[in-house]
Amino acid sequence: xxxxxxxxxxxxxxxxAQTPFAKHLEPSEAELACRVIVDACADAGIEPSxxxxxxxxxxxxxxxxxxxxxxxxxxxxxxxxxxxxxxAGCGVVGHAAxxxxxxxxxxxxxxxxxxxxxxxxxxxxxxxQLRVPGAWTRPFGLLRPVDEIAMLTRRYMHEYGATREHLxxxxxxxxxxxxxxxxxxxxxxxxxxxxYMNARWVSEPLCLFDNCLETDGALACxxxxxxxxxxxxxxxxxxxxxxQGLPPQHQTMVNFFNDDPxxxxxxxxxxxxxxxxxxxPKDVHVAxxxxxxxxxxxxxxxxxxxxxxxxxxxxxxxGNLEWGRGSLPVNTAGGGLSEAYVHGFxxxxxxxxxxxxxxxxxxEEAETCLVTSGEGVPTSALLLRR
Amino acid sequence: MTNAxxxxxxxxxxxxPSEEGYLLPAVDEESxxxxxxxxxxxxxxxxxSSCGKLRHPPRPMCPSCHSTERGWTRVGTTGxxxxxxxxxxxxxxxxxxxxxxxxxxxxxxxxxxxxxxGNLVDGxxxxxxxxxxxxxxxxxxxxxxxxxxxxxxxxxxxLPFWVRRS
Numbered sequence: 001x002x003x004x005x006x007x008x009x010x011x012x013x014x015x016x017a018q019t020p021f022a023k024h025l026e027p028s029e030a031e032l033a034c035r036v037i038v039d040a041c042a043d044a045g046i047e048p049s050x051x052x053x054x055x056x057x058x059x060x061x062x063x064x065x066x067x068x069x070x071x072x073x074x075x076x077x078x079x080x081x082x083x084x085x086x087x088a089g090c091g092v093v094g095h096a097a098x099x100x101x102x103x104x105x106x107x108x109x110x111x112x113x114x115x116x117x118x119x120x121x122x123x124x125x126x127x128x129q130l131r132v133p134g135a136w137t138r139p140f141g142l143l144r145p146v147d148e149i150a151m152l153t154r155r156y157m158h159e160y161g162a163t164r165e166h167l168x169x170x171x172x173x174x175x176x177x178x179x180x181x182x183x184x185x186x187x188x189x190x191x192x193x194x195x196y197m198n199a200r201w202v203s204e205p206l207c208l209f210d211n212c213l214e215t216d217g218a219l220a221c222x223x224x225x226x227x228x229x230x231x232x233x234x235x236x237x238x239x240x241x242x243x244q245g246l247p248p249q250h251q252t253m254v255n256f257f258n259d260d261p262x263x264x265x266x267x268x269x270x271x272x273x274x275x276x277x278x279x280x281p282k283d284v285h286v287a288x289x290x291x292x293x294x295x296x297x298x299x300x301x302x303x304x305x306x307x308x309x310x311x312x313x314x315x316x317x318x319g320n321l322e323w324g325r326g327s328l329p330v331n332t333a334g335g336g337l338s339e340a341y342v343h344g345f346x347x348x349x350x351x352x353x354x355x356x357x358x359x360x361x362x363x364e365e366a367e368t369c370l371v372t373s374g375e376g377v378p379t380s381a382l383l384l385r386r
Numbered sequence: 387m388t389n390a391x392x393x394x395x396x397x398x399x400x401x402x403p404s405e406e407g408y409l410l411p412a413v414d415e416e417s418x419x420x421x422x423x424x425x426x427x428x429x430x431x432x433x434x435s436s437c438g439k440l441r442h443p444p445r446p447m448c449p450s451c452h453s454t455e456r457g458w459t460r461v462g463t464t465g466x467x468x469x470x471x472x473x474x475x476x477x478x479x480x481x482x483x484x485x486x487x488x489x490x491x492x493x494x495x496x497x498x499x500x501x502x503x504g505n506l507v508d509g510x511x512x513x514x515x516x517x518x519x520x521x522x523x524x525x526x527x528x529x530x531x532x533x534x535x536x537x538x539x540x541x542x543x544x545l546p547f548w549v550r551r552s
Contacts, residue, residue, distance in 0.1 A: 150473075
């Protein structure tokens with residue numbers, strides 16, 4: 001596989017911003033989006049009128065025309081949206097970087113604004129989801145994303161001898177990092193091993209603490225050329241490599257209909273990502289791995305090559321995912337499990353903070369960070385470096 | 387969801403839930419042969435009329451030979467539990483009334499990469515929660531039975547459920 005031409009380190013994330021994270025925020029998603037985009041521009045030291053590219057999720061409710069009219073953009077010359085919910089986040093930033101690297105735009109903004117904490121749960125909609133593939137799964141009571149991922153989790157445990165102890169390792173590591181982060185929803189809520197083991201079931205073998213939060217919040221970042229980033233307020237965080245992944249015969253969330261359901265989009269995405277990079281998994285100092293559910297971290301650790309297939313459970317042992325202890329601190333702001341669930345965009349901003357040296361669980365001398373989006377759906381990933 | 391709609395073609399039936407409120411499949415042009423089969427107690431899998439490869443769930447084009455000529459073949463109803471989950475609330479009604487219940491993923495013995503989501507029950511009239519979930523094991527041999535559901539408009543669908551093979 002040949003690397004992407006002219007992309008490596010050609011762009012940088014120059015500004016980031018986020019709203020508070022809460023179960024309920026008063027302002028509308030539109031207002032939150034506008035505020036956070038203006039704040040991200042201010043963080044970079046760039047006027048919103050300079051924005052000429054807008055990238056977001058197909059599930060994003062705030063549209064480009066509204067953003068541009070509200071924050072006072074000039075002429076927008078690149079706009080794109082990426083589908084598949086939590087699989088989109090890194091792709092959105094990646095498209096922003098592609099737009100800048102290829103000369104289609106100069107100041108690209110990526111964002112996500114979502115009131116998932118106070119809004120409806122998407123799985124409660126019954127009208128449109130009984131087509132393919134829902135027609136084959138939902139009538140039998142496989143209703144929610146957690147049920148779908150629990151199905152893969154049980155099989156994973158069966159094949160590789162993983163246990164709830166390993167899922168607890170993931171949940172507790174991420175919670176520990178949230179406890180260090182005043183902006184995290186779970187900042188004041190430590191989680192003991194007993195807390196995890198005694199939590200109520202949601203879909204066996206997954207319990208409450210294997211599930212992400214339900215959050216209102218918004219985040220944004222600003223991507224410019226590496227050259228321009230060097231003249232701005234913060235040290236540049238370079239977009240070293242980017243990839244998306246949609247493997248053969250994949251089915252979103254219910255990836256049960258291919259030859260090997262336990263190798264999902266992460267594997268396809270990783271092959272392209274590492275082909276595009278000048279370094280490999282062993283050179284990654286800190287990782288932000290999409291964690292709508294704890295087992296997605298196990299699958300992603302294997303998919304992105306931090307360990308071999310079936311070894312991710314062992315990889316979580318002895319605090320190996322924890323700041324200050326492990327070889328690969330993961331989700332150092334608390335992730336979707338314990339900081340906020342905003343379709344993974346908070347993982348991107350935390351990756352930037354780690355490479356600026358401003359994380360609340362700062363990995364010393366961190367020079368490289370992997371950020372991933374949802375496993376189990378068509379996905380994406382970013383390799384950031386300072 | 388727009389993509390899914392585009393690949394579902396026209397709807398033959400999409401007439402809402404069962405009388406009890408269970409979700410029922412939207413029967414479309416691609417899948418109508420399957421739901422006609424379950425009425426007769428048959429499991430039918432889409433088969434490429436050109437190269438003969440099976441594919442499931444059904445779709446317009448064969449990913450191997452690109453033919454859109456499609457038929458189906460009747461397959462054996464025996465399978466093996468590949469995985470299972472036990473959902474707890476919050477769930478939709480009436481599923482929440484039956485929770486905790488089991489949902490199994492079954493691989494067909496004749497075609498191990500063709501899989502079905504279903505429920506392990508004691509017989510064709512079975513309810514989602516009648517098998518004790520703590521007794522279910524990956525690898526258990528099972529066989530399809532076909533449970534009748536009546537939609538609120540009076541039409542019927544037969545869904546594949548699974549019983550243990552002794």
